[in-house]
Amino acid sequence: MVTLTIDGRQVAVPEGTTILEAARRLDIRIPTLCYHPLLRPLGYCRLCLVAVEGAGKPVTACNTPVAEGMVVHTSTPEIEEWRKGIIEMLLSQHPADCLTCEKAGDCDLQDCAYQAGVKGPAWKAEVASLPVLRDNPFIVRDYNKCIVCGRCVRVCLEVQGNAALELVGRGIETKAGTVDPAGLKEAGCVFCGNCLQVCPVGALTERAGEGRGREWELKKVRSICSYCGVGCNLTLYVKDGKVVKVKGYENPEVNNGWLCVKGRFGFDYIHSPDRLTKPLIREGARGSGNFREATWEEALDLVARELREIKESHGPDVLGFLCSAKCTNEENYLLQKLARGVMGTNNVDHCARL
Amino acid sequence: MLSTWRSGSNAYKTSLPPLGGRPLRAFIGWGGIILKDAGVDLLAALKEYYRAVQRESCGRCVPCRVGTKLILQILEKLSEGDQSALRRQLKSIALLVQQGSKCELGQSAAKPALDFLDNFDRLASSAPGEGGPAEYKAVVAAPCMQRCPAHLDIPRYMECTQEVRFREGLDVIRESTALAGVLGRVCVHPCEDHCRRGLVDEPLAIRGIKRFLADYELGRGRRPRLDGARMNGRPPVAVIGAGPAGLSCAYQLARRGYKVTVYEALPVAGGMLAVGIPPYRLPRDILQGEIEAIKELGVDIQYNTRVGREISFKELLQSYRAVFIATGLHESARMGVEGETAGYEGFVPGVKYLRNLNLGLPVPRGKSIAVVGGGNVAMDCARSSVRLGFEEVYLLYRRSRAEMPANECEVRDAEAEGVKFYFQVNPVRIVAEDGKVKGVECVRMELGEPDASGRRRPVPVPGSEFFLSCEVLVPAIGQVADLSFLDGMEGLEVTKGGTLAVDPVTLATKVPGVFAGGDIVLGPRTVVEAVAQGNRAALSIDQYLTSGKVKAGPQDLVDAWLKEFGVFDAVEEVGLPSGWPRKEEKAAPVEERLQDFREVELGFDFDDGVAETARCLRCYRVGLMVF
Secondary structure, eight states, X not given: OEEEEETTEEEEEOTTOBHHHHHHHTTOOOOOSSOOTTSOOOOOSOTXXXXXXXXXXXXXXXXXXXXXXXXXXSOOHHHHHHHHHHHHHHHHTSOOOTTTOTTTTSOXXXXXXXXXXXXXXXXXXXXXXXXXXXXXXXXXXXXXXXXXXXXXXXXXXXXXXXXXEEEESSGGGOEEEESSTTOTTTTTOOOOOHHHHXXXXXXXXXXXXXXXXXXXXXXXXXXXXXXXXXXXXXXXXXXXXXXXXXXXXXXTTTTTTOOOHHHHHOOGGGGOTTOOOSOEEEOSSTTSOOEEXXXXXXXXXXXXXXXXXXXXXXXXXXXXXXXXXXXXXXXXXXXXXXXXXXXXXXOEEEGGGO | OEXXXXXXXXXXXXXXXXXXXXXXXXXEETTEEEESOTTSOHHHHHHHHHHHXXXXXXXXXXXXXXXXXXXXXXXXXXXXXXXXXXXXXXXXXXXXXXHHOSSHHHHHHHHHHHHHHHTHHHHHTSOTTTTOSOOEEEEEEOHHHHHSTTOOOHHHHHHHHHTTOHHHHHHHHHHHOSOHHHHHHHOOOGGGGGXXXXXXXXXXXXXXXXXXXXXXXXXXXOOOOOOOOOOOSEEEEEEEOOSHHHHHHHHHHHHTTEEEEEEOSSSSSSTHHHHTSOTTTXXXXXXXXXXXXXXXXXXXXXXXXXXXXXXXXXXXXXXXXXXXXXXXXXXXXXXXXBTTTSOOBTBOOHHHHHHHHHHTOOOOXXXXXXXXXXXXXXXXXXXXXXXXTOSEEXXXXXXXXXXXXXXXXXHHHHHHTTOEEEESEEEEEEEEETXXXXXXXXEEEEEEEEOTTSSEEEEEOTTOXXXXXXXXXXXXXXXXXXXXXXXXXXXXXXXXXXXXXXXXXXXXXXXXXXXXXXXXXXXXXXXXXXXXXXXXXXXXXXXXXXXXXXXXXXXXXXXXXXXXXXXXOTTOOOOOOOOOOOOOOEEOOHHHHTTSSOOSEEEOOHHXXXXXXXXXXXOOEEEEEEO
């Protein structure tokens, strides 16, 4: 264990702990922008600068490990002044369109500026305006708003293991981008959208949600993804009874907030007019296309009766049971139990094997 | 003359060396401003400086990315007149860039702007433009990179490792050397002596990271892959010797599209890497894997072809338009003691001992062995002997432990493995019976006045002779060249030290088209110096074959200038908190490693490798020369 003092309070933490983590144990909040608890800290944004006694220069709390006897001050007038300066610098090259930005209300830069009392940019950096990229159905990229926190690059590499993104350019022109300048698809993007999930500003936003509701108008509903048996936790963003966009819910037991392309972007089926919402029973000949709505009770009774009849007249092995990757392990287990134990056949298969 | 540039000792720096004979009117850089000519338009030069900083800024951190751009914008407005409000803004931005930037590039780049403001009255009163329009040259330097003989772009591959862009990191290394896995194991890493992190706590494990990247590639089941133009119509070049210098020259020439044939006297390539350095320090599959990758670029290695025996040097000169001599030093220096030339059984010079061992040829065996010398070859001999099963391994060295030229880690490992050191002891006579070594008569030494090398000269203590019993005696006190293959060659000069004389920059000999490098020029030195010379020779040969002339290039001039000006300040106050310890590579326990010649050092695992690079201060510094 390493003992250090932060803002006059002593704390003992394991070796290798960062100053930021040690401070959080004491409920001392140090502002951050590029830091993300699930990604490796790289110290890009410099907002978490803290003063260490005996050192001439401040250090970043997010990626500096504690040392025995270290005395840290997280908020001195000088440090606060620098944090303000950093935010002003960020704003000096950031579009002032918070009024209509999709991210307004959920933007880390807004929050940091608000907390530091920064009213607006003190200077304006001369930067070329970049086109807003809509080169795919899922993600809108507006790199004018990129603050180069590198979170999207890290999540693509560290979580998705894909490395489709990188930081491109030098100096003031540096932005997040794709390893192939042609676009996301060309760079090998799998459109998991986890970059979008971690983007602190409005640089990466959901295309489906564009213009469909402000952050504070959207009802957040926790749900579970229905695409497979993993059971990823979701937050549905709902307005007027319609799902506008989906984000991962950070449940460390399951998916930590990460999703795949289906769970994050494939939600249009929810409001599809073609979606079956009630059991249907066919009337008339097969292929005639005539169905009538039924209750679950009636439908299940019919299925049970028919199955029993088939088994009795032809034997159990004319029956086969196909289960689904969309079901949980437990549901799949029950289906094969039904096949083997109740119907008496070993004809069980699974869609993931086909 | 006006200088705001202070070194760590707080003295103002006033010397401004010329660049290749061309005097500088001013220099703006990481330490401030040195103004020699008051006629320089300093504001214009400062703007040029910050444009260069913007070009170099990696854009990761806010103060450097945005701040240095804002400094540039304010400087542009300042040209329109003296506006004190703008100067106040400039100061607050520059301070934030200095204090808040992620790496030394931004931190140091704020200094000229701050110095300009602090000395505004004096500097603004200079008469701009009097000396005529200025010419600028921006330079980028880092202490580690400048100290590395091969100038590897160390901060860049540290950053690539930190950001888990390993492939790119390897590509950065391979710009300068094809031997990432080799140097990652056996380099003496002079770069780490000039690592600024070392001024705070401990230097970065730069060598270990190089190995980490090379190992990562192999660990993924990939073979080393080198990029470069495949063989094309460019003229054939001969390289004599497939050691690190020869291989590096061949690699860099092959990348430029030359057809290179390497003539190697031994049945294996690698030179001292293959027959000097033992496998427990450099596993042979690592070495041969990297050599294979060089061969895949179209380099042809003719094994068992000793120039002077299988083919004459003159024939090479007739068949090739350029020749690079990198034959190394494969003979041992004599101790000059009685019995050395008697051909006793059990007496074998160190270089031959290691060569035979590595080629699978017989070496004398027994229970006890004495190795004479304090360098890395002596350590290799002693530590190999422990592995061969000698029960007693003595190491005799005429000075004390502190003066040993061998790497500290080698000495430490030798001690851990049971080598018994006799310090301040020198052999005087080999004692033999029936033509077999029985022992060695030694004399104790004491340290006298310092000699030319600065080390205190050992002198024998009269009457202190004693007898040390051993069955095998291995002198490893130095290496010399065998230059007999050059017999009858006119024009090639040999130095007093028995090495080849060349132009120190271009490595050209007095014979047009003939170049030389590596140990044959430098004397017994390091792998990385051999690599550097191989690289440089390739540049000269390319120059020679395209223009017919060979001269120092722009980068040579800048490197020489930076060396004279100084990029590393050993007494600098870095100002960071210490106590972030260096990660150490894992090593096999002594009892395991002595079973055979298995590798001792095991490298970094993923977490340690990536974590170590977070300690890098990324000490890039931008400078602007004003002519």
